[in-house]
Amino acid sequence: MTSQNTIDDQSVRFFELRDVGLILGLAGLALISWVWPERYWQVFTRMTAAVVCPVLRLAGRGHTAIMSVVLEKQPANFDVQKIENANFAARLEEQLQYLREYRPGGWQPSLRMAGAENVERALQRGTGCILWIDPLVFCPLVAKKALHAAGYPPSHLSRYYHGPSNSEFGRRFINVITSRCEDRYLATRLIMKPGSELVQTRRLCHLLKSNEVVSIACSHHGASISELPINVGRLPCATGAPTLAVDMNAPLLPVSVATASAGGFEITIGAPLPASPAPNRRAAVRGLLAANATRLESIVNARPASFAAWRNMRLPTSRG
Amino acid sequence: MVEPISISRDAISVWVSDELVRLELVDASVSMNADTGLFGRGIGLDSVDLLRLLISIELKFDLTLEDAELTPDRFRTVGTLTDFILGKLGAQ
Numbered sequence: 521m522t523s524q525n526t527i528d529d530q531s532v533r534f535f536e537l538r539d540v541g542l543i544l545g546l547a548g549l550a551l552i553s554w555v556w557p558e559r560y561w562q563v564f565t566r567m568t569a570a571v572v573c574p575v576l577r578l579a580g581r582g583h584t585a586i587m588s589v590v591l592e593k594q595p596a597n598f599d600v601q602k603i604e605n606a607n608f609a610a611r612l613e614e615q616l617q618y619l620r621e622y623r624p625g626g627w628q629p630s631l632r633m634a635g636a637e638n639v640e641r642a643l644q645r646g647t648g649c650i651l652w653i654d655p656l657v658f659c660p661l662v663a664k665k666a667l668h669a670a671g672y673p674p675s676h677l678s679r680y681y682h683g684p685s686n687s688e689f690g691r692r693f694i695n696v697i698t699s700r701c702e703d704r705y706l707a708t709r710l711i712m713k714p715g716s717e718l719v720q721t722r723r724l725c726h727l728l729k730s731n732e733v734v735s736i737a738c739s740h741h742g743a744s745i746s747e748l749p750i751n752v753g754r755l756p757c758a759t760g761a762p763t764l765a766v767d768m769n770a771p772l773l774p775v776s777v778a779t780a781s782a783g784g785f786e787i788t789i790g791a792p793l794p795a796s797p798a799p800n801r802r803a804a805v806r807g808l809l810a811a812n813a814t815r816l817e818s819i820v821n822a823r824p825a826s827f828a829a830w831r832n833m834r835l836p837t838s839r840g
Numbered sequence: 841m842v843e844p845i846s847i848s849r850d851a852i853s854v855w856v857s858d859e860l861v862r863l864e865l866v867d868a869s870v871s872m873n874a875d876t877g878l879f880g881r882g883i884g885l886d887s888v889d890l891l892r893l894l895i896s897i898e899l900k901f902d903l904t905l906e907d908a909e910l911t912p913d914r915f916r917t918v919g920t921l922t923d924f925i926l927g928k929l930g931a932q
Contacts, residue, residue: 712887715911717887717890717912718890718891718894718910718912718915719907720887721887721891722891722907722910725891742886743879743884743887744885744886744889759886760886760887760888767892800864801863801864
């Protein structure tokens with residue numbers, strides 16, 4: 521397990537040139553999301569991906585190299601460039617979904633949830649439960665919408681610089697485009713502003729003690745990071761959610777989202793990750809991380825284009 | 841209060857170090873002193889770890905720590921945390 525300190529965050533600029541590009545891009549996407557019928561979004565996203573992805577690869581910013589290594593056991597006919605294109609298209613479609621939320625009437629996809637009984641069982645224990653949201657495309661918005669619709673609006677732990685921009689300007693005026701949409705479906709959002717980590721963690725514990733549902737994204741942002749083995753790759757993963765689950769004796773339920781073949785989305789709330797007997801707290805946390813790594817590995821192998829964290833995937837240093 | 845302890849800076853500092861080990865937040869083999877950092881390149885605690893220590897402090901010293909008091913500078917090192925506890929005990 522490695523660590524990094526996120527308490528001090530003084531290197532953040534007020535404005536970055538990238539913000540201009542984000543504003544222009546979002547304006548164009550907003551127009552499309554409002555005007556184009558949703559059934560034609562994939563025509564736009566796939567065509568855009570077919571143009572943009574080769575450029576990104578030429579610029580050395582593609583993910584095909586890491587995909588090829590991590591997915592090396594795939595059948596011979598698999599095309600890593602197609603996977604990257606599909607992944608880009610899905611992420612673009614996700615942006616359209618957020619922007620459509622602002623149109624009168626909002627975005628109303630078909631949502632089917634499986635595993636709500638896992639939340640119900642967890643709440644019957646009286647310890648609250650932690651929903652650990654998988655790093656998959658569509659998860660951030662769709663999972664919250666589905667949980668809200670099912671009567672479990674979660675209290676969501678969020679980092680301060682949440683969204684595509686890393687600048688202070690972007691946080692105030694760009695990133696809120698996504699967080700405001702999500703907030704409609706949350707009980708509350710606990711923001712890990714630098715310096716407030718301890719306070720927000722304490723609030724999270726109070727919520728669990730009050731038998732509430734809290735959600736935390738399975739991401740690489742956190743003060744303590746572990747690496748989850750995904751085939752031969754290593755996915756950095758903040759250890760906060762499993763540590764909290766161990767400390768609070770709260771079930772840790774993984775949440776994933778997949779597109780349904782008949783259209784719309786299928787949201788799955790998994791059974792609690794197995795809290796196998798462990799000699800100590802660290803081993804218990806490691807057990808939960810390992811259980812989630814096994815799950816994520818099968819998801820990545822089955823649906824590599826849905827995986828939202830290719831850019832964070834690493835290879836073991838021993839491989840050179 | 842769980843049990844009384846002598847309220848000296850050294851005693852509190854030793855208790856903090858021992859408690860970090862007892863709570864499994866740091867290995868017993870790690871040598872700590874007042875300058876040992878609690879975050880990042882120090883012993884690498886995160887906010888969940890720190891909360892565990894905080895609850896222990898509240899129980900041990902019969903303190904209630906308000907949100908406004910939970911600033912990172914007070915928890916930066918074993919020494920700053922010790923001073924914070926001492927200050928709280930003195931203020932009671």
